[in-house]
Amino acid sequence: MERTRLGYLLVAAGGFVGAVARYGVDVAAGDTTGLGTLAVNLVGSLALGVIVGSAATTRTRLFVATGALSSFTTYSTFVGDAVALGTLTGSAYVAASYALGFASAAVGLLIGGRL
């Protein structure tokens, strides 16, 4: 399934949805603060933890996890925001994103394990 045309199609369709949703949050949050990126990364990490922790089917994993949630969150814009914020604020932004992101993923995995 992962390597089939349908597998790629599910991932790409999820990627479309996830990227557009992230763009919507970015526009709502304003461009340069990094807060929109932080928000999508925390929400997406929590939700991905739930999916990974649960016994989701391969199709669900490809569309929702690999496609939508992995594209909803972003590492490149996170790094771009951190660099743009400068050494001091940027470091605090990275530390907050890491600490809160790991906590979100951990909570998600716990929730997913109980489903």
Add this chain to the structure above:
Amino acid sequence: MTGAASAVLLVGLGGALGAAARHAVGLRIEGSPSIAVVNALGSLALGGTLAAPVGSAGTLLVGVGFCGAFTTFSSFAVETVSTATSGEITRAARFAAVNLAASICAFLVGTLLVDALTGGLD
């Protein structure tokens, strides 16, 4: 100026391609290194895109759409936590540090590279 509808299409198309490309990398590189690879490569590309004279449409398609979706924070976070909770704390810490260091360096290299190539254009 890009209209709202075309902005959504550009971001969505870039996102679909970025996610599929990330999936292709994931199928070729086993386990957690694939996440570090896409995050560093995507940060390199974003640094280059933001420095390049690609206009708002190019930024939406490649920067926000493709690079944003090709790289992933959620898979990175879940992978780090899973590694740590399986008892491999050192490996988890190294993975988190390598992602950050490689991606920041790649982003800066991408910026400098495109600045050097387009020097004098803008």
